Amino acid sequence: MTDTVLQRFSFIQAAHRKVGRLWLFMAVVIALLVLTPILALAWEALHGSSDLWPHLFAFVLPTALTQTLTLLLGVGILVILIGTGSAWLVTAYDFPGRSTLEWALLLPLAVPTYIIAYAYLDILHPIGVVQGAIRAVLGYSSPREFRLPDIRSMTGCIVLLGFVLYPYVYITTRAMFLTQAANLIEAARTLGTTRSRIFWRVALPLARPAIAVGVSLALMEALNDIGASEFLGVKTLTVSVYTTWITRSDLPGAAQIALAMLFLVIALIVIERWARRRQRYSLTAQRNRSFTPRKLGGFAGWMAFCSGFVPVFIGFVAPAAYLAIEAWKRFHMAGLSRQLVSEASNTIIMSAVATAIVLVFGIAVAYAMRLRPGRFSGVAYRLSTVGYAAPGTVIAIGILIPVAALDQFIDRNAMSWFGFSTGLLLIGSGAALIYAYTVRFLAISAGAAEAGFSRIPISFDQAARSLGQDATGTFRNVHLPLSKTALAAAGLLVFVDCMKELPATLLLRPLNFETLATHLYGEAARGTYEEASIAALAIVLIGTLPVIVLAGVGRQKA
Amino acid sequence: MNKLSAVKLALFGSVMALASSGASAAELNLYTTREPGLIKPLLDAFTAKSDVKVNTVFMKDGLTERVASEGESSPADILMTVDFGNLIDLTEKGLTQPVESKVLDAAVPENLRDAGNNWFALSTRARVLYAAKDLDLSAFNYEDLADPRWKGKVCIRSGQHPYNTALFADYIAHHGAEATEKWLTGVKDNLARTAGGGDRDVAKDILGGICDIGIANSYYVGLMRSGKGGEDQVAWGNAIKVILPTFKDGGTQVNISGAAVAKHAPNKEQAVQLLEYLVSDEAQKLYAEANFEYPVKAGASIDPIIASFGELKVDPVPLTEIAGYRKEASELAEKVGFDN
Numbered sequence: 001m002t003d004t005v006l007q008r009f010s011f012i013q014a015a016h017r018k019v020g021r022l023w024l025f026m027a028v029v030i031a032l033l034v035l036t037p038i039l040a041l042a043w044e045a046l047h048g049s050s051d052l053w054p055h056l057f058a059f060v061l062p063t064a065l066t067q068t069l070t071l072l073l074g075v076g077i078l079v080i081l082i083g084t085g086s087a088w089l090v091t092a093y094d095f096p097g098r099s100t101l102e103w104a105l106l107l108p109l110a111v112p113t114y115i116i117a118y119a120y121l122d123i124l125h126p127i128g129v130v131q132g133a134i135r136a137v138l139g140y141s142s143p144r145e146f147r148l149p150d151i152r153s154m155t156g157c158i159v160l161l162g163f164v165l166y167p168y169v170y171i172t173t174r175a176m177f178l179t180q181a182a183n184l185i186e187a188a189r190t191l192g193t194t195r196s197r198i199f200w201r202v203a204l205p206l207a208r209p210a211i212a213v214g215v216s217l218a219l220m221e222a223l224n225d226i227g228a229s230e231f232l233g234v235k236t237l238t239v240s241v242y243t244t245w246i247t248r249s250d251l252p253g254a255a256q257i258a259l260a261m262l263f264l265v266i267a268l269i270v271i272e273r274w275a276r277r278r279q280r281y282s283l284t285a286q287r288n289r290s291f292t293p294r295k296l297g298g299f300a301g302w303m304a305f306c307s308g309f310v311p312v313f314i315g316f317v318a319p320a321a322y323l324a325i326e327a328w329k330r331f332h333m334a335g336l337s338r339q340l341v342s343e344a345s346n347t348i349i350m351s352a353v354a355t356a357i358v359l360v361f362g363i364a365v366a367y368a369m370r371l372r373p374g375r376f377s378g379v380a381y382r383l384s385t386v387g388y389a390a391p392g393t394v395i396a397i398g399i400l401i402p403v404a405a406l407d408q409f410i411d412r413n414a415m416s417w418f419g420f421s422t423g424l425l426l427i428g429s430g431a432a433l434i435y436a437y438t439v440r441f442l443a444i445s446a447g448a449a450e451a452g453f454s455r456i457p458i459s460f461d462q463a464a465r466s467l468g469q470d471a472t473g474t475f476r477n478v479h480l481p482l483s484k485t486a487l488a489a490a491g492l493l494v495f496v497d498c499m500k501e502l503p504a505t506l507l508l509r510p511l512n513f514e515t516l517a518t519h520l521y522g523e524a525a526r527g528t529y530e531e532a533s534i535a536a537l538a539i540v541l542i543g544t545l546p547v548i549v550l551a552g553v554g555r556q557k558a
Numbered sequence: 559m560n561k562l563s564a565v566k567l568a569l570f571g572s573v574m575a576l577a578s579s580g581a582s583a584a585e586l587n588l589y590t591t592r593e594p595g596l597i598k599p600l601l602d603a604f605t606a607k608s609d610v611k612v613n614t615v616f617m618k619d620g621l622t623e624r625v626a627s628e629g630e631s632s633p634a635d636i637l638m639t640v641d642f643g644n645l646i647d648l649t650e651k652g653l654t655q656p657v658e659s660k661v662l663d664a665a666v667p668e669n670l671r672d673a674g675n676n677w678f679a680l681s682t683r684a685r686v687l688y689a690a691k692d693l694d695l696s697a698f699n700y701e702d703l704a705d706p707r708w709k710g711k712v713c714i715r716s717g718q719h720p721y722n723t724a725l726f727a728d729y730i731a732h733h734g735a736e737a738t739e740k741w742l743t744g745v746k747d748n749l750a751r752t753a754g755g756g757d758r759d760v761a762k763d764i765l766g767g768i769c770d771i772g773i774a775n776s777y778y779v780g781l782m783r784s785g786k787g788g789e790d791q792v793a794w795g796n797a798i799k800v801i802l803p804t805f806k807d808g809g810t811q812v813n814i815s816g817a818a819v820a821k822h823a824p825n826k827e828q829a830v831q832l833l834e835y836l837v838s839d840e841a842q843k844l845y846a847e848a849n850f851e852y853p854v855k856a857g858a859s860i861d862p863i864i865a866s867f868g869e870l871k872v873d874p875v876p877l878t879e880i881a882g883y884r885k886e887a888s889e890l891a892e893k894v895g896f897d898n
Contacts, residue, residue, distance in 0.1 A: 126766030127765055144767035147767055150752075427628070506620075507617055514594075
């Protein structure tokens with residue numbers, strides 16, 4: 001009897017191992033899919049000569065590197081300050097309007113960097129509303145007599161990017177404060193530690209991995225940015241990639257710089273991980289209790305609300321109000337564009353499809369790493385996230401090359417076997433675009449899935465497995481329900497990011513296919529921002545919906 | 559995995575259904591870097607006249623790469639872009655084909671098309687000077703931009719923008735690389751703000767008191783003053799006067815918008831038909847009236863706003879020669895830190 005049980009057990013184990021291998025296999029395939037565009041770029045880079053490097057070293061890199069690092073450092077500090085500060089504010093204190101702030105703090109996510117840049121350029125221009133009002137108060141009649149310093153500067157760029165990118169830190173850090181940190185914070189409190197000491201000694205160190213994830217997402221967005229830096233005159237490495245490619249028609253050279261940049265980013269990630277190597281963040285299975293926030297009333301409550309509202313105002317309310325006014329003016333002048341509805345639906349459908357795939361892939365990669373921790377799955381996981389770090393246009397080119405080659409291959413074979421042309425199957429169907437979104441944003445879902453799973457004690461897996469579940473069953477019955485909120489949050493982030501994505505969308509979309517972002521760019525590129533204001537407002541509004549849902553998801557959990 | 563691919567297939571299917579549209583009698587596929595708002599009126603007029611439906615995809619960077627990667631399977635019939643450098647690049651990469659058309663030959667002057675008839679200019683624009691209205695200035699040379707008299711008074715977009723690269727390349731053609739480097743350093747020293755933004759920002763910034771003069775394209779003045787860009791821009795356009803600058807030993811630097819028939823164009827006949835339409839009197843008039851560009855066809859009318867700048871004396875250096883200096887121009891701009 002014992003024998004048969006043992007036999008059966010080992011049989012099940014063998015079957016389970018197979019399922020486990022399947023997950024690992026999937027993870028490797030996904031990693032390869034993400035790696036393909038990078039390899040295509042590397043291939044392209046090899047075709048170039050190394051002629052451009054002496055010139056780059058002498059005249060371009062010193063400035064570009066300094067500007068890039070200054071931008072990253074500035075944005076990094078700003079998003080940590082705003083993101084962590086606001087997360088602590090709404091977690092540790094209770095004041096009038098707190099529940100509104102909780103979700104409102106996420107709203108700047110809906111505002112693409114290129115939109116915030118042009119909105120503020122207009123608002124703060126010498127002939128804009130703000131300076132106009134200041135002049136009226138001070139009694140000056142012309143901007144020639146009095147004007148404020150120009151926003152088109154490194155400082156301007158850092159501030160603007162900081163105020164739209166901080167939600168990445170806010171979202172990850174707040175989740176940490178609410179869940180795992182809560183027990184320890186409660187413990188510290190019962191031991192009589194003061195609130196500010198708790199923040200510095202307990203909450204902040206515990207939130208460090210969350211801050212790191214949030215900051216790296218924000219910084220990669222900043223590094224990728226081309227729209228805002230173009231408006232604000234900041235010359236980052238990304239701009240050098242562009243110049244080399246577009247102005248000098250040197251794609252191999254551009255690929256070389258882009259790859260060098262990618263190495264830089266990967267190095268930064270590795271250093272950050274290395275710095276945290278001795279820290280373990282293990283958890284108990286004990287149910288997390290959120291700790292009771294301290295009530296602030298009267299003036300203190302008011303001040304708390306105001307300070308929490310500042311980032312919302314700068315990152316969302318002001319630019320959205322500006323867009324609404326511009327859109328209203330435009331609406332009066334020219335009415336609603338007929339294409340707007342189809343553009344909006346294209347945007348939503350594409351983003352939704354991409355989000356579904358990105359989520360599934362992200363889960364697969366992260367779960368494989370949990371099932372089979374080891375070099376293979378770890379490398380697969382890391383590789384799958386590099387797409388987020390490369391400039392969007394460069395990734396788009398990296399995707400274009402292999403996808404178009406495959407399209408041609410299919411077309412040629414269909415022609416010779418069946419005698420008809422398939423045309424460009426992948427590009428023509430929009431599949432290339434979905435692929436691009438997947439490569440770009442897989443880091444978000446994989447990261448969130450990994451973070452979500454890491455909160456689940458491994459003993460849960462063992463319990464489920466000993467009860468006869470295979471890896472997939474364990475995932476369905478244990479991991480999925482327990483990391484639902486984290487995954488939902490990641491899905492919404494991905495959705496918003498897909499909606500805002502511009503360079504890959506421009507390059508890889510089919511004929512007659514416009515999205516809100518491409519429409520907006522089409523107008524902005526020839527300087528008719530007013531005409532684009534309706535599309536811009538639509539992007540911000542559609543982006544706001546998932547953000548509000550996201551807030552709901554977070555609250556449920558809390 | 560199976561379930562996954564089934565889901566994916568279903569999703570792709572729905573996307574495909576969305577993307578593909580009903581086929582009509584004759585069609586034509588256009589890849590363009592010209593903004594939809596600019597060319598839509600022209601294409602609509604063409605379709606109304608010829609019954610050929612035009613499918614478009616507007617791109618900015620990477621049109622060349624996309625056509626090249628798509629190879630023989632590319633549906634592109636016409637490649638439309640601005641800046642002669644882009645057109646020359648397309649031709650040099652073998653992505654275009656020659657077109658024999660008496661209509662095009664007759665309409666487009668020889669210096670505004672490829673010697674092998676691979677590309678044709680459809681409109682031209684001048685790189686002009688915007689100056690504050692009350693400024694006592696009536697003539698200007700590009701060389702003057704480096705004059706210390708204008709210290710802290712000059713606005714311009716990025717020195718790496720193709721419009722500026724073409725201007726700097728033209729400067730090299732006139733004065734050589736060394737003098738150009740010196741000139742660029744001088745211009746850089748005169749800048750009132752970082753080089754960046756767009757051409758309209760020059761007018762906006764002049765109104766805002768940030769600068770007195772700046773270099774920008776001619777047609778923006780029409781777009782601003784005509785009210786097509788909204789009320790605000792009328793104010794920007796009216797804050798400036800336009801001077802057609804010249805090189806001391808030449809004329810005003812012009813650039814073009816143009817088009818070529820793609821090498822593997824599936825609808826070549828329709829493609830040539832569209833090109834021929836675009837140089838017809840009707841289309842050239844649209845270019846001038848709707849976009850405020852200079853028509854390429856001799857004798858075609860110019861919009862009054864543009865005509866008010868005075869007579870355009872085009873710089874005689876051939877476009878192909880200027881194109882040869884583009885890389886050097888871009889590198890010089892980097893060398894002097896023009897955009898920093």
